[in-house]
Structures are given as structure tokens and as C-alpha cells.
Amino acid sequence: MGVTEPVLIAGQWQAARDVCGSFRAEDPSHGEPIGPAFPVCGGADIEAAVAAACEAAAALAAAAPERIAAFLDTYATLIDKDAETLVALAHAETALAAPTRLAGNELPRTSDQLRQAAKAARRFSWTQPVIDTTKGLRAHYAPLGKPVLVFGPNNFPFAFNAVSGSDFASAIVARNPVIAKAHPSHPATSKRLAELAHEALHACGLPLASVQLLYHFDNALGLQLAGDARLGAIAFTGSRSGGMALKAVADRAGVPIYAEMSSVNPVFLLPGALAERGAALAQEFFSSCTMGSGQFCTNPGIVIVPMTPAGDAFVAAAVEHFATAAPNVLFAGNVRDRLEQAIRALRDAGAELRAGGAPGDGPGHHYAPTLLSVDEAIFLAHADALQGEAFGPASLLVRASGVETMVAIAGCFEGNLTGTLYRAADGSDDDAWRQVAAVLRPRVGRLSCNKMPTGVAVSPAMNHGGPYPSTSHAGFTAVGMPAAIRRFAALHCYDGVPDDLLPVELRDRNPGAIPRLVDGQWTCANIMPSTGATP
């Protein structure tokens, strides 16, 4: 099958040892293959990667956090320096806008995220030391001591890439080796990133097998890998079907899996907000729904619109926006096919097509921005089918006769990443807010006010997570340090262990002024040896 690009295993760029096939990226705008051939790996490569990661795990766990931080900072710098090349590769493979999205937003976001991770490593913020001097107990979050397997999604070639995104950075801060399974839709971008990561590992003296990269393997091998008890954890961002299949095997092996799977991100337009600024909301909604061709996990997939004159005007304006927009380019043919299937399923369940609903003409993976609508009675009767995710530039409007129905609709949603309510500036919606939010709140991870759900700020106060089945665990986020890091940490307690045998952040002296919960109080101070209960 000819020469394929090397994989990164055990610290070496090397030819895949049991190539099961090969593939090339496509330029989504014309649907033709581009770039070199990449290998579909077999079991021997996967086994080599797991073995190397297991071997690196203890050394990485023992590495000085300053060295981890230096690696993350160095990697961030290399990414920034290489921006032109990276953006060109990613643009060719994804068709995402090079200046606005890739160069202007996603790439700096990615290097910033790596630098925030470096800070978390230096400040030990994710370790959360808790000390009880009376009982001689000290606890903190610590490395798993095992590899973390990261599956990257198709929709963020940098910021969620398995070898550079939040899951990657979080696992590395917690000092666990990463086996990165890149998304096969952007292999050259992933390879370039891994080269930079490899260079940074070299420069900082970390075990070279701390970062490994495979581009593709078949589903059966992927499931076998996800069920390998040598893994410490798995992170996955992608489709619900993929996430559920991986979760099933990981669960059976006792491997924690953090899967971010799907979300329709319900948006409730309260009557006052609509009356106040309906036209602006229609524009805001359309922009959010079609940005990045709608290929976001936080895309506003369902919008609840009151049956008021202002609601009718909003719907008319939204239909106008969608109907007059040019088709959007999607990442791949299978993305377009799944979008078509999802739209068909919504129509089969009773939704009416209001705009779009068809692929674009000509080559490439285009699809028209698509708007559907449905009345409350049909939605309430078929809520399961009507809340299926349509990944792409598509959304379903649900017309609701009043607040009571909005509450009923809110109560139909399964777990979602986000929920949004738009309220009037004069407070006239706030009673409705309270009623709807009370029901929506336990069903979503992030509750937003007066802003569309797209746009996930990288902040310690972010939650990019949500109740099952939007993710596999409602207690964790995929974005935002230090919470995202703790997905890849074990809780370690020391009972009566002498000071010099403790990890540095648990010792009496606290020269780094790490915030610690000592005898019930947060403090950055040293512990006076006289009060220490350790012998």
C-alpha cells in the first residue's frame, strides 16, 4: 500500500509496523484527497504505544512540576511560532476560515490553554492539598501513574486535538503520558502538532514516550484499546454512538472514561426579551448556528420561541436568514450524511422544514443552513426523537404557548452541555426565568443568560460538561483548569508519613505558597513543625 507517514511511538517517529490500510485527508471544499498517505495502524502499533506509555508513566509521575510547566510553555511557544504552517494545514484539511477562526481564534486559544496548564502545574492548583495536622493525615490529587488515551474530535483541529487540546494538556499537567488518537480528518495538522510536542519534550527532558500519536485504527481495535486495563483514563470528544461504544468497554475494564458526546443546547427566548429585541436575537441565533458551519458541540440546536407576535416575527426573521444564506462547507462526506439523516429523523418525528434541508450543488461537502419548527404539542409528544442532535448548521424552533409549556419542555430534555435563557433587561421575564431555570438547571452543565451557547471561554469557572448523556459524568469539565485536570488524577492520602517522605506540596514548609486547606482553613503559609503530627 505504499509508503505512509510515520507515527510517533516510544519517542521515535517511525514507520507503522503493521499497516492495515492507508488514508489521505480531504479538502472539504472540493472533496478531493490532499497531502500524503497516513497509516491505519494495527494491533502491533497500538500495543507498542501502550507498552511505551506504561513504561514512561512512573518517570513522568515523578517529574518535577516545573519541568512539566516548561514543556507546556515551550510547546505553546512553538505552536505560536509555527502558526502560519499550522493554520495552512488545518485550513486545507477542515475548510475552517483561516484568518478569523484558525489564526485569529483557535490557535491562540490553544497556546493560551497550554500556558494556563503550565500555570496550573507550577501552582499545584489541581492537587488541592488538604492537611489535618491533628490526625497526621495529608491528601492531594496525584498522577494516575498510567497512560491516558485521548480521542480527538473532527471539529477543533487545534483546541481539542488529541495532541494539543484541553484533554491533552490536562492529562500532562497531572503527569500522565498521553496516547493521542488524532481525528483522521486532519492528520497532517495533528502530525505537525506532534512534531512540535516532540521537540518540546526533547528540550525539557521529559520521557519521550509521554506523547505518542496514532492517526487512525479500525473500530474493533479502538474498542479493544479502550478496554485495556493498563490505561488510567480515557478522554473522548465526538459522536454519541462512538462515545457510548467506548464507554461500554472502558466501564467493563474499570477505566474511567470522560466522554463528551452530544448536546442540543436548548435556548429559551423569554417573552420580554423577544418583544424587546427580537430582530437582533434572530441575527444572533443565525450567526451562532452557522458559525464554523454549525459544527460545535454547543450549537443552539433547539430554540424555544413563545407563540406571541414577537415570536412570530423572530421566526420569520430567522427563516429569512437561513433561507438566504449560502450552503456551508462541512468537514467530510460522512458529516454531511449524518446531518441529512438527523434532519430526516426530525422531519419524520413531526418537525416542519422552514429553510435549507438540502446539500449544496457541485463538489465538496456542502449543506444549506437548515431551520425546522414544531409546535409544543408535537414536541412534548415526541420529545425523545425531536431532541436528536443534528451536527451542523441546523436548528429546531419549538413554539410554546406560555411559561407553563416552557417549563414542561424544559423538563423533557436529557442531559445537555448548556442551556440558555434570554431575559428582558427590565426584569419582566425574571419570574419566568426562575420557573424555567429551576427545571433546566439540573439538566445542563452551563446555564447562560442572554448569550448563545457557542463560545466556550477557557476559564477556571467554565464548565464544558453536563449530565449524562451529554457527557459520561456530570462532575467534570473538559475545559477549564484545574477542574479539567482532576479527571486524570487519583486521590492520594498519607497517614503518619514523615515530612521528608511526603510529596513537596504536602510538606510542612510551603515555599511555593501553594494554597492548602490546613485544619479547615485555606492558607499559603508554612505549617509550624510544633503543630505537625508527623513524627
Next chain:
Amino acid sequence: MGVTEPVLIAGQWQAARDVCGSFRAEDPSHGEPIGPAFPVCGGADIEAAVAAACEAAAALAAAAPERIAAFLDTYATLIDKDAETLVALAHAETALAAPTRLAGNELPRTSDQLRQAAKAARRFSWTQPVIDTTKGLRAHYAPLGKPVLVFGPNNFPFAFNAVSGSDFASAIVARNPVIAKAHPSHPATSKRLAELAHEALHACGLPLASVQLLYHFDNALGLQLAGDARLGAIAFTGSRSGGMALKAVADRAGVPIYAEMSSVNPVFLLPGALAERGAALAQEFFSSCTMGSGQFCTNPGIVIVPMTPAGDAFVAAAVEHFATAAPNVLFAGNVRDRLEQAIRALRDAGAELRAGGAPGDGPGHHYAPTLLSVDEAIFLAHADALQGEAFGPASLLVRASGVETMVAIAGCFEGNLTGTLYRAADGSDDDAWRQVAAVLRPRVGRLSCNKMPTGVAVSPAMNHGGPYPSTSHAGFTAVGMPAAIRRFAALHCYDGVPDDLLPVELRDRNPGAIPRLVDGQWTCANIMPSTGATP
């Protein structure tokens, strides 16, 4: 099948509606049934409990934390006042020593734990507010908004009881209703506790269905219940087989389960410590292994002893202690049967019986304290079989020729709750400590020095958890607030939400001086409205 005791469902003590059978407690010291008949519930009772808990969930989630704290404090006071009755019931049902264990230790520990939970509720410590004023994001841990199902174990009638223990208290602090499945070996104790909880609910005005109690149902119904997606989480303490069966169904339903399943708690006696105080260590080991008839998840089930003269003397002394001790009373006939099976399995795998190994004479569920030993070569060759848990007063000594072998042995252990190293006071063991601890550390939740693993202090710095399969998730503890509470919490983020629509602990004003991570700094201060990014 005659009249059975009432169950507590939907806030009412009521007759079980579809009794599938009945059972009575046994006095383990003579093996005869005692007390009244309790119902084995059917599906209708379980459904009624789940429905009532789901209905109570929203109201409980919205309850003021002060009310939750008042409930926990009131319940603690009622338990303390009722100590005489509770201890008598528990002693009759478990044969645990009334004055030392039950009255002197476990009961005050239980009420103390409830009071620590009340403090956590009042201080919001478990919610960990994180605020980013620049980006307008605020996040905290919040109620699941769904019921928590708690399975209590046989070995702590108060402190881990499904209706009064750490899992119960943790779920309630997080404002989730508890469906308590008591252990059928101490139903009268559980009923009495639930009566007090019910009284406290009444006194404090919480939804009465916040606490429900079922004594028993058959395994198939239990598995069906654990797979009910209406549950927010499950806590289980018990056998590995039970935990694994529940985990399988809960995982499939997407219900997080925190199962504490089994542990052999390896203890490494380093050469210097043995030479220094071998005889005292033999006594300490024997006491720890037979306390409470060895029925602890933190029982020292495997002790690694160097092949030195001091090691030989330790073994001889330990054999003497075990051989001359009277048989211990176990909780039930099936506990004794499982202990016998486990000891047989260890012998089949190559362990040599050194003392005990037989049930006691006469009625009741007695078993002799049992000591086995094995050489390093056999242990390393059959490590899987030889690390099977023998729940009861039994332990396996592994003789090791040197530090290198100790490291190899440490590397064989699957996930455990605890690992222990004994070191010499003069520091002569510390090189060995570092080598063994490096390998043992990622395999255990709590690493202890110079103290047997039994005795789990209730402290924020405790970790009563460990890597799979000792528990189902290495990132959480079953004991120690606030970490134990976060098992039953969801991460909730607010994005651009106005101050008066936020939960109290996320608002600008912080009258309760709750510690919050604001813009990267822990502070108890108010946020100045001028810096707040919320509109």
C-alpha cells in the same frame, strides 16, 4: 407470611405493598433468629420509593443549606440520645462489642460524622465556588437533582449504615434524597436509625421523602433498580462480586456508582523496623487483624516480612498470637462460609496454613483467627490468586528476601484502599521506603507509615478510596468531607447570569464568608460590584 415491620416510603412508615418474603435478624453469637420479621420488598415498593424520591429531589435541591445542616445536627443529637437502645440493637444483631466498639467508638463517630456534614453544609465547603469576574463565569458543585441509592454493608451498623453513615450524610449535604437499602443483617438497628432520621426531617421541615428505607430485596430487583436512569448516583460498600454486578448495570444506565468493593491492604515491614521492634509489631498486627473479628475493608490481609532473623521472630510471634486466640464471632453464616472459601483458595494457590483455619465449635458463626504464609517465589508466580480478599480475622504473610523482591511484590498488587510501610526510627529504612513506596503509591488510596491500616479517621484529609478494583473510581473517597460529598454533586456553571438569579454562594456579596476562588485567588471577601461582569 405474617405481619412484617413497616418500611419507610414517601415519608410514611407503611406496610410493604408487595412482600416477596420475610426475614429476621440473627444473633451471630448463637446463630438463632431474633427480633421481628422484616419484609423482602418487591418491585412495587421499590418503584414507590424511586417515584417519591424523584418527586422530592427538586424541593430538596432548593432547600436552604441551613435547613440541611439543622437536619443533620438534629439527627446526630437524636442518635446520641438514643445511644443505649441503638447499641443494644446493634450488639444483638452484629455481636460487635457493645462498650468498646459500638458505644465507645462507632456511635459517637457516626454522630460526629453527621455534625461534620452539617458544618460542610453551612460552610458550603463542598460547593467550591469558582468565579471569573472578567469573563462573567461562575461555577460550583451543586445537587444532582436526582435520588441517591445507598447500599449499606454488614460491618458498620452505624457509621456506614445506608441511613446514617458517610454515604448517607454526603448525599444529603449535596441535597439529594437518599433511598437507603440497609444491610439485611441488622434490620432493627437500621429501622431505629431511620425512625430518628424521620423525626429529624419532621422537626426541620425537609421533604419527608428525602430519606427512605428498604431492608431487603432480591438480587434481580436490586440490579434492576441500580440500572434505573432516574437515579443520580449509587453508593455501595460490600463484596467485590456484589459491587461489580451493580457497577455493570449502573454503568450501562449512565448512573455514576461509587462502589467500595475489596482490599487486602498490603503491609510492608521494612528490615530496620522489624529489627527495632519486631515483637511489638507482631502484637500490633494481631490486634489489627482480629479487631472487630477482622471484618474491616482495611484489614491487614497481606503482610510482607523480610527473610531475616527478626522476620523469623516476627512470624513466630504472630503465629503464637493467632494460634492461642479464641475463635472470633462473625456477622453471619455466609460471612463464615466465604471466609472459609477464601482461605481454601489461598491454600490451593500455595499458601501454607500457620494457625487457625477452622470454624469454632458449637452454635454461632465463629472462626479461628487464621494466619497463612507463603514464600516470595510462590507469591510472585500466583499473585492474582494469592491477593484474594479473605474477609474476617485472616492474613497472609509473604516472606521476601530483600528490598528488590519487596518492590516486585508491591508491583503485583491491584488497586487497594491502603498500603502500609513500617520504617525504623533511625531512618535506616528510608532508601527501601522510597523504592517500595514508588511502586505501591499508585496502587493504593492511603499510604500509611508505622500504623496498621484499620482505623479510618473521619477527616477532610482522609482518603477511604483507592484505585480500581478496590473502588470504582480512584478520584473519590467514601469518608472525609468535603471530598466524599462531591461524589453526589454536579458541576454547574453560570454564564452571564445576573447576580440576583445566581445561587447565594455565587453572588457578589458573600455574607457567609465562604472561601471562593475568585480570579485565581482564594478569598472570603465580597466581590465589588464594579468588577462584576454580570449585567
